[in-house]
Structures are given as structure tokens and as C-alpha cells.
Amino acid sequence: MFKLRKQLLIGVTALSFAAMGMTAQAQVDGGPGRHAPTPEQQAKFAEKMAKRQAKLHDDLKITSAQEPAWQTFIGKIKPVPPTDKPQRPSKEEWAKQTAPERMEHKMEFLKRAESRLADRTAAVKEFYAALTPVQQKVFDDHFKQMEQHRFGHRGGHRGGPDAAP
Template sequence: MFKLRKQLLIGVTALSIAAVGLTAYAQTDGAKKGPPTPEQQAKFADHMAKMQAKWHDDLKITAAQEPAWQTFIGKIKPVKPAVPPQRPSKEDWAKLTAPERLDHQMEFLKRAETRLAEHTAAVKEFYAVLTPVQQKVFDEHFKRLEQHRFGHRGFHRGGPDGGPDGRP
């Protein structure tokens, strides 16, 4: 049970990081920084829609499960805050004292923890309506997200999924 809970937490974290990373990637165009262009937003939305459609098909969501699926998708969707947190410029960051930098980092972590708690609750709620077979499919999707996020380095170094150096 603990291993499953740990895998779910890792999966939710990977999804959150992937969503934040894709948003950040969409906002960066080479050396130019700024809000994502409409084309970047459309490309991201298209990618997310395709990924969600694949999950839906792979899970074989039934008509009875469809409301839970829609609720789940709505809850894990990246939400833009009304007032996005301002990141200090490099110049401003360099002027901050160590305690001020740590305060900024703490605020970032608090927001990330809140979002992770929301994602965890959404996954648990949705996971409960899945059949055991669907749960295994869901777990495999999370495992692939984890592998994509952490690359070939592996995540469970020396564990059952990898050798002593973390490689399968």
C-alpha cells in the first residue's frame, strides 16, 4: 500500500512538474522571455488534449465513469493565478539577502505543495472509481511520466526497477 501511495505521489509530482515545465517552456522562445504567444498556447493545449484522449482511451473509461474523468481532468488542469507570482529579475535577486532569498524560495515551495495536495486529492478521488485493471493502466501512465521526467537516470536507484547504479 505504501509503495502504491508513493508511486501516486511521484506521479502527481511528475504531472505537476511537467505542466509547469511545459508552461515555462512555452513561455521561453530562445533568449526572448515573456508570456506565451497564442501559437504556443494552442500547441500546448493541443498536446494536452491528445495526451488526455490517449489516457481516456487506454483506461477504457465507461459512461458511468465519464463524470469522474471530467472532474479529474478539470482538477489537474494547470490554473493560471489571477495575479501570477513575480519572479525577481537577476539584478533584483542578486541584491537580496540570504534570508530574503529563502523567503522567496519558501513561498514558491508553499504554492507547489498546495498544488501537489490538490493534485493528490484529485488522483485519489478518480483512482477510487477505477477498476483494478484500470488502476494498473493508470499506474503505468504515471510510471511513463516519471521515466520521461527523470530520463534515463532512473528514479529508484538500486531498487527493484534498476540495478545498483539505477539503470535497468
């Protein structure tokens, strides 16, 4: 069950990134050795995201009747801004925590991630239902390409439906 949940979490998160045309941000909060993205980095990220959204919009050939569903979808799967993310404890704070406190911290992180995943899954399902079968195929293809890009450079995604036995 845990493996399925983990794969589902990874898959839908990846779909969100594909649909939004995003890549994971490596440096988001103020832990040691990390910094908040600079305005230049944020602008570059927003530009890439806008280009990828436009490409997906064009590839799907969104009709004027589907435009409200597209706008709702884009609005619902926006990433959490770095300023709205809870701060991670510093190395010193983490080292002072007991094992149960660390586990509680991890559990809270997973609960927030699962909540975001549930919201994005609902948004994807709602938007997907507004697409024609041809558009659904295009959307599926974009998602598959994004998965291959995200997971392929790390030696492939193991345990997925296309994994070798």
C-alpha cells in the same frame, strides 16, 4: 524526510503531467531571457494535452458512469495558467535581496508548490478510487511510462524504487 518529500513532490507532479498529458513549460513568466508563451505555443500545448487526455481516456475505457469522475479529475489537475502565477523577481531584484529574504522567497514558492501538489494528490486519489482494478493498472502504467520519459532522458531517476543499488 526531506528526500521523501522531494520524491513525493516530483512523483505526484509527474503524475499530474502524465494524466493531463503535459510537459513542463520552459518559458512561462517574464524574467530576463524569458517570455510568456505565444498564442501559437499555447495552442500547440493545448492540442498536445487534449490528444494525450483523449488517449488516456480511451486506454482507461472510461464508462458513462465514470465520466463525471473523469471530468472532475481533469478539471482539478489543470495547470496554473501563466497569468495566475506569481512573477519571479528579476535578476536585479534578486541580487538586492538579503539571504533571509531569498530564503523566504524560496519558502513561499515551496509552500505554493506543496499546496498544488496536495490538491492534485487528492484529485488523483479520488479519481483512482473510481477506477476498476484493471483501469488502475492502466493508469499506473501510463504514470510509469511518463516517469520514464520525463526522467529517463536525464540519465534516469535516482533514488526511486527501480534505481540500481
